[in-house]
Amino acid sequence: MSQKSIILTGGGTAGHVSLNQAVIPSLIQEGYKVNYIGSHDGIEKELITQSFPNVPYHSISSGKLRRYFSIKNFTDPFKVLAGVGQAFAVMRKVKPSIVFSKGGFVSVPVVIAAKLAGIPVVIHESDVTPGLANKIALPFASHVFTIFQDTLKYLPSDKATCTGSIVREQLFDGKKIRGLSLCQFDASKKVLLVMGGSLGSVVLNEALRSNLPELLEAYQVIHLCGKGNIDSSLEGLKGYKQFDYVTTELPDLLHAADFVVSRAGSNSIFEFLALKKPMLLIPLSASKSRGDQILNAKIFEKQGFAVTLEEELLTKNTFIKAVNTLEKKKNEILDAMKNAESPKTPIEMVKLITQYEKG
Numbered sequence: 001m002s003q004k005s006i007i008l009t010g011g012g013t014a015g016h017v018s019l020n021q022a023v024i025p026s027l028i029q030e031g032y033k034v035n036y037i038g039s040h041d042g043i044e045k046e047l048i049t050q051s052f053p054n055v056p057y058h059s060i061s062s063g064k065l066r067r068y069f070s071i072k073n074f075t076d077p078f079k080v081l082a083g084v085g086q087a088f089a090v091m092r093k094v095k096p097s098i099v100f101s102k103g104g105f106v107s108v109p110v111v112i113a114a115k116l117a118g119i120p121v122v123i124h125e126s127d128v129t130p131g132l133a134n135k136i137a138l139p140f141a142s143h144v145f146t147i148f149q150d151t152l153k154y155l156p157s158d159k160a161t162c163t164g165s166i167v168r169e170q171l172f173d174g175k176k177i178r179g180l181s182l183c184q185f186d187a188s189k190k191v192l193l194v195m196g197g198s199l200g201s202v203v204l205n206e207a208l209r210s211n212l213p214e215l216l217e218a219y220q221v222i223h224l225c226g227k228g229n230i231d232s233s234l235e236g237l238k239g240y241k242q243f244d245y246v247t248t249e250l251p252d253l254l255h256a257a258d259f260v261v262s263r264a265g266s267n268s269i270f271e272f273l274a275l276k277k278p279m280l281l282i283p284l285s286a287s288k289s290r291g292d293q294i295l296n297a298k299i300f301e302k303q304g305f306a307v308t309l310e311e312e313l314l315t316k317n318t319f320i321k322a323v324n325t326l327e328k329k330k331n332e333i334l335d336a337m338k339n340a341e342s343p344k345t346p347i348e349m350v351k352l353i354t355q356y357e358k359g
Contacts, residue, residue: 010102011044022168083109179256200226304336
């Protein structure tokens with residue numbers, strides 16, 4: 001009997017890749033030959049090829065789906081069409097029994113190609129409201145899984161299920177002592193980890209750095225500032241360690257942290273919840289996004305897992321006040337987190353995905 005194969009897709013941000021990273025080892029363990037389709041130069045290429053060098057990575061053309069006017073809106077459909085052809089050719093060669101899509105621009109041509117090739121598609125939506133790519137892909141899908149129960153009201157009831165969160169097992173392998181060592185920190189002060197997503201956040205970086213003298217009196221600070229955002233004038237400052245981007249080090253850094261300040265992408269916040277890290281969430285503003293992070297943050301605040309601060313209200317003073325509020329509410333937040341539903345394991349997610357595979 002020939003080995004079954006599966007194609008994974010998703011990209012544009014680390015959030016569109018992290019679940020795929022979580023399930024790949026379990027898929028391999030279950031005997032699947034895994035192939036990945038992504039863009040030529042998106043973050044997914046770096047993350048997948050570095051983490052899984054034995055997983056074939058296929059680059060295709062993909063346009064950007066914009067909600068605003070741009071001349072490229074007239075040319076990008078041709079890139080998507082080219083991507084459909086390229087993805088279709090990969091499928092003819094790989095012959096997958098199923099395609100699993102995590103969303104992002106690059107997933108659209110892959111999902112369309114799968115439909116043309118007669119291959120079942122399973123989509124995963126991790127935000128409260130479906131993203132534009134997943135909305136476009138929805139008619140081509142056999143089933144959609146969601147993290148939030150609230151998301152089901154935006155999807156056809158006959159092909160959508162809420163699974164809850166899925167957290168990669170490597171996250172639990174992190175060690176506090178390794179995280180502290182990476183930063184040359186000790187156990188004398190609590191650790192505050194501040195991250196602005198895979199691309200970084202200028203406003204978050206500025207709010208943190210403007211408060212560093214005061215923060216360093218009470219905390220050691222790990223700062224994941226985004227590529228190209230290292231401030232060389234702060235290199236070597238005692239108690240402050242900045243990284244532009246991390247991959248394999250993240251579990252150790254999270255285990256070292258007592259508190260986390262972050263954007264409100266759903267994959268990240270469920271990871272903080274799984275590790276029981278009190279969090280201050282500063283979601284992307286509605287003017288910079290479709291508002292999905294605002295909804296994510298509101299749900300977590302309502303459930304008692306987080307303190308939130310709107311980006312429009314973010315200043316030097318409101319940032320430090322919000323961190324102080326997080327400190328005061330630490331025990332209250334940890335109590336709420338004890339009662340949170342446990343995340344699904346990657347192997348449980350694999351069983352859910354593969355039930356829809358072709359014959």
